[in-house]
Amino acid sequence: MIDEISYPALHQWLSTCRLLMRYHPRQGAEAASMVLGQSDRYRPGWNRVWQGSSAIHPELFVLVESGSGLTTPTLPTDVDPEKVHTVPDVPNLEFTHAWQLAQALAGQVVDLRLSEFPKHKVEQVMQTILLASKSDLYNVDKASLRKFVLAALTRMETAMNGTLNGKLLMDDFVGPVLDLIDAYLSFQIPGMVAAPLIAGLLSMQCNLPSLGPPALTPPPARKAAINHFVKVTQRMIQEREKLNVGAYYTLTYLAGLYSRAATALVSDALEVGDLTPEEQIELERIALNVDEQAAYSVSPAFTLPALFSSAQTVEWLKNRSSIRGASRGELSREHCVHPGLRAILENPIFELSNAEQVVQAYQAESASRAHMDVVETVRGQFGPIAPENRERILRGLVSLAIGYRMGEHSADDNSSGSRNE
């Protein structure tokens, strides 16, 4: 498997894809505009952001002050609502610099004629991004969610029925979640859709044999799923430091999905209710934690490699460092720059290097680090299913199979049979 940095255009194109598909394409493009200082949607002082009527907090209030900020669902009582600026919606993707750049880079990637990125695949990704950009920024389209869930449920039921017939089809049963993650990693589905779907499927997996909706999931199973995502996200953020460029950014992209899935599970739990005030605060604090992890360690990672080549990134960081009076190391950590490029930026040897020398040095830095097949790790160390829940599912499937053999679950057997039909 090639390390994407071997082909700088490929690395930059993949970075634009990650930027645009991590959550919603228009939000990713807007993040790029903000880094470039081209967005004026927010103003100093208090801003009102409309989140959509189905959001837990339909409105959020954002205080923008020099070098700091605060986002809260409740406008402080001493602030005059009339003086709060309403933040306009983000522009259409086609009008953004990020999209135009992605298009130009896609052409360059096609010209590379790489077997892993043939023309039809690159074009398909671009079409998917454009299509995803047309969806509502704040509310996930329920119809497309339903389509995914029904397809996944059919596969899970098939695996369950196979188990009833004496085969333990654990891998088939959990397959839909893993396939969904693969689809996200290959830019077939944006994070905004993938995260709630994964949250929903992980919850339904634990509802054996009914596979009922997430509201029926036992609270300990949901909590295990949330805690698992938080821990795995943290582990991925630590682990990426040792990795080459391709693995670093793919793992970071996956961490973005897992952190979103954790907050989606927390939202589900809050929506179901039936929590003590202490449990509610505990869950909100977990969501805060994972949100903050993503805000500092995931979200900023894709913007610079999407907007700039590695040599341009080094120059941009040097300039920003002079303007802001912040150290280069501090800035590169703030933007989650790959440790290899960070090393180049901080090494005086490269102070006067030309663009080609920077690229070569970056490629060498990357080559000196470990590779990781991130898609494979989803089936192993960075799997989405909490060990407790895997046990729970396994126990559920085994007891179904035993029950069938002992003739104790004839009713379940019949109902599963009818599902099969």
Place this chain on the structure above:
Amino acid sequence: MSVSKNSGNCSLLHPQHGAQKIYGFAGDCRSGSPLIDEIIAELLPRFDRATATLVVTQDPRERRFLLEAVVVAVLLFLIQRYCAGFLKGLGFDQMAEGHGRKATSLLTKIRSIRTQGDIASEKEETDRLVRELRKHPASELAKGSAERAVVENLVEAGATQEQAVSAAQQISESVASAK
């Protein structure tokens, strides 16, 4: 932050790169530059911002972008908790309680300010506290008690056990290694 861990010749002897453990025998080789500055300078670049945010945020529905000054204030609070835990581990319960109360009042102050705070006096206070701690003999028991105090605070704020332990160990290392 204007401080640098490399300011002063003593940085050449930075014990983080050696085996020396410093509780009770390290003199301050820097003149006019508080010990706490070095500890903060050591911790600041690597301290997890999400962990700092958890400490600052009272209402978990809020999301803050932290100014560096606030992160420094959080570090001061955690170092104060660390020192109080250390003293408790040595059996100085009354002294530990007094310092624990001061740390709590610092936390209230950090949480009450929206974006920025005047932390000069807290810095001096923490500097004094660290120096006081270093007068006592090295003790693994006290160190364990100090780290537990930090971990308990962070877990209560919403950190995972691993995250809290990692933060506590960073503080422990920085307090021990500062010269």
